[in-house]
Amino acid sequence: MDEKSLNFLEEIVEADLASGKYKSIITRFPPEPNGYLHMGHAKSICLNFGLALKYGGKTNLRFDDTNPVTEETEYVEGIKNDIKWLGFNWAQELYASDYFEQLYQFAVTLVTKGLAYVDDSSSEEIAKQKGTPTQPGVNSPYRDRSIEENLRLFAEMKEGKYKDGEKVLRAKVDMAHVNMHMRDPLMYRIKHTHHHRTGNNWCVYPMYDFAHGQSDAIENVTHSICTLEFVPHRALYDWFIEKLSIYPSHQYEFARLNMTYTIMSKRKLLQLVNEKHVAGWDDPRMPTLAGVRRRGYTPESIRQFCDKIGIAKRENLIDVGLLEFCVRDHLNKVATRRMVVFDPLKVVITNYPEDKSEILASENNPEDHDNPGSRDIPFGRELFIEREDFMEEPPKKYFRLAPGQMVRLKSAYIIQCNEVIKDGNGNIVEVHCSYVPESKSGSDVSGIKVKGVLHWVSASHALGVEVRLYDRLFKVENVSIAEGDFKDYINPESLSVLPNVYAEPAIAGATEMERFQFLRKGYFVLDKDSTKDKLIFNRAVTLNDMWAKEVSK
């Protein structure tokens, strides 16, 4: 039935399982707690957890917290929350910092084997020793210290005898290696800094290269999956594992996610937050999971998106339209329908009694065929429709309201426009219509067929709410190749707030994570800024709009 082809990692896993190399697999998701997760992480999460789920293994959450300078507990909590929200459960919650003692012993082992040494060179000197990609490096003058001296010096580093930067521990590999990462890479550096978990217990901290593979090995990770920029690290990853004779985890790399009109760099996203170009990590314009969640995107839609984009090793730039498609696709199935008029134009039904009003019913979700549900909508003599749904001189193919033209008010009656009322300046202030009593929705015996169907609200029952509409965060499709500062390309119109729009009264029952479709306007979600007196809705995405497309032609 489901003959979906495998991506290259699934092929590797299947081959490893088939050959008996592993009985089951262990993957891990290894964020550094120095920021919030974004859509790129979602791709990695779906991959790592998805693999384990598909092939009956497990996935650990491991915080790669080896740099105390940038890491904070706030981020740890945010990350855990985001993963759970996406719908995944980790087998174990682990921290690289849990392994500091063991990592230290690993380092001692390498020193003892003559494979690591303490270097007094400054970072500038070390950089110089490294050479360039086309020129071999040269040995450090400290490279040939005795094992005993190295042991003593490294112990002293750990004990806090030296200041930051005074000494480092380096692996003794090959300063002439074609791979820059193999030219005696740093294993440990001194940082007299408070760590979010180990406090002041340590003043030497392992580098990524001396923590990641070792952590994988400690946890018996079978498939350690990371992004392409780590390809050159793989040789080192394997080297440490081999020299330490520890569990042989293997590293595999895939291409990271790039999306049009946004950025996926933690560093740059942090900049947007710090410099207040956005309201925070959870600003609905941000590609962070906190942002898209607040925007109203669902975990289901994000998982579907991650499934659709696939996994490969070539650079990519995914059209954000695909994400929006996934969001619409899911929201269409689950969103509660409501009518909200953004830019009101008063309609007076002149043949409807002034003192009369009635309650009509409308389905909550026509896509839910088993249980569409229904809510009450008040109808009266004075209504609001969308100003753009009326034109005095309509163009061809316009089948909304116009003088003499008939339209249906959704779930109510067919009306005909008889008169346009203007103020002294010629602005339209209201339109007078007559309704067809026998055209009532559900019991229409009028025999009249109309093409246009409008959303509307009763003027006297309408509830004032705020809507926040979002557009792309950047003006250019590919922000990363745009010249100059990426911030120059921020879209100044990415947010527009409509502080008071007119909603049908049933909106009052909105709950926090309930998704809505405002008919013909888009998908919305209640924002956390809402108060009892003022509901605020974020627009996740617009509806497809063929008419808008037609007009723009």
Added chain:
RNA sequence: UGUCCUAUGGUGUAAUGGUAACACUGCAGAUUUUGAUUCUGCCUUUCUAGGUUCGAAUCCUGGUAGGACAACCA
């Protein structure tokens, strides 16, 4: 002037030596009490030059193009 990775419609991703396909986008049409949804159809593809082979998107060689690599970041 190094090493490594990559190259399939506009964008992604498949095809695992045997008819290049799927999704998104775009275009056209049908249905529709949301110009939504749904449905149908159409447009558009193997970087290049050689080689191996009965047969190459796939294997080999050269070229070209893009990316990664020289943080006491991860």
